[in-house]
Amino acid sequence: MEYFMMPTEKALQQFKKSEKDVIGGLCSLANIPLSPETAQDQERRIRREIANSNERRRMQSINAGFQSLKTLLPHTDGEKLSKAAILQQTSDYIFALEQEKTQLLQQNNQLKRFIQEFSGSSPKRRHILEEEKAEELRREMLELxxxxxxxxxxxxxxxxxxxxxxxxxxxxxxxxxxxxxxxxxxxxxxxxxxxxxxxxxxxxxxxxxxxxxxxxxxxxxxxxxxxxxxxxxxxxxxxxxxxxxxxxxxxxxxxxxxxxxxx
DNA sequence: GAGCTCGGAGGATTACAAGC
DNA sequence: GCTTGTAATCCTCCGAGCTC
Structure with a gap:
């Protein structure tokens, strides 16, 4: 469909190029010596093939990364997710995990304080408690x-x-x-x-x-x-x-x- | 200069809605 | 239910630019 929308010149160029590729391939298969120009084309073609191979590998590594990300997401077994959705859900998941972490840290600190309070107070702690008590009395006096x-x-x-x-x-x-x-x-x-x-x-x-x-x-x-x-x-x-x-x-x-x- | 990365273009595949 | 049009997504190719 999109092929027919292509500019005629470009289409023709592509056709000629693929024709050259085919000819070059056939010549190499048949051990026909190539003209200097065709050898150059062949070299170019080989370089292109190497680059394509590299590109494929790169794409494969990207996709592998997306798949490993997807396995880390909760409740995505068998669920079909596009790359964009994987990125979005990963972002949401990380955010939720950070929130949970903050909450757990707060709870941890509260429990630590609780334990400290009930596991025998040090003289310093006693002094602090007395200060707090005095402050409380001062407040009461002020109110009265x-x-x-x-x-x-x-x-x-x-x-x-x-x-x-x-x-x-x-x-x-x-x-x-x-x-x-x-x-x-x-x-x-x-x-x-x-x-x-x-x-x-x-x-x-x-x-x-x-x-x-x-x-x-x-x-x-x-x-x-x-x-x-x-x-x-x-x-x-x-x-x-x-x-x-x-x-x-x-x-x-x-x-x-x-x-x-x-x- | 070779290799790597990135973005654009084009093609293939798939899902889905609309019309018959 | 079948056909058709369309959008979304993915893959491959290619050239340009960057890095070592």
């Missing part, structure tokens, strides 16, 4: 401090509400300040928001009340005086509170001391 700051600011807001002139109808607890100054009191009010706000706010309020009660109990133990108890820790109405607290310098002065009471 942040939580404390939050609670403090929440309480400041509450105190601000207490100091405001508008009367509130929420239960208020006056907590004796844990200081030596006898007239300092801390006012803790259930905020109106506690009814509608989030659970965390209610929890904060509840915690504050509990802490206030504990404070009172401690104060009672310390002072032992019934009269002082009555004066320093009373549950009063909101109107009372606003009157009492506005007169005192509690809110601002007790700020630093609350840290101790809260902690």
């Amino acid at each position: 401090r942040q939580q404390l700051d939050k609670e403090r600011s929440a309480r400041m807001i509450l105190e601000e509400q207490v100091r405001s002139p508008a009367p509130t109808h929420h239960p208020t607890v006056i907590v004796p300040a844990p200081t030596l100054t006898p007239h300092h009191v801390t006012v803790v009010t259930m905020s109106p928001a506690s009814n509608t706000s989030t659970v965390s706010t209610s929890r904060q309020n509840l915690d504050t009340i509990v802490q206030a009660i504990q404070h009172i109990e401690r104060a009672q133990e310390r002072r032992g005086s019934a009269e002082e108890e009555r004066r320093r820790a009373v549950i009063v109405s909101p109107a009372h509170v606003s009157m009492d607290t506005t007169g005192s310098d509690t809110a601002s002065d007790s700020e630093g001391e609350e840290d101790c009471s809260m902690n």
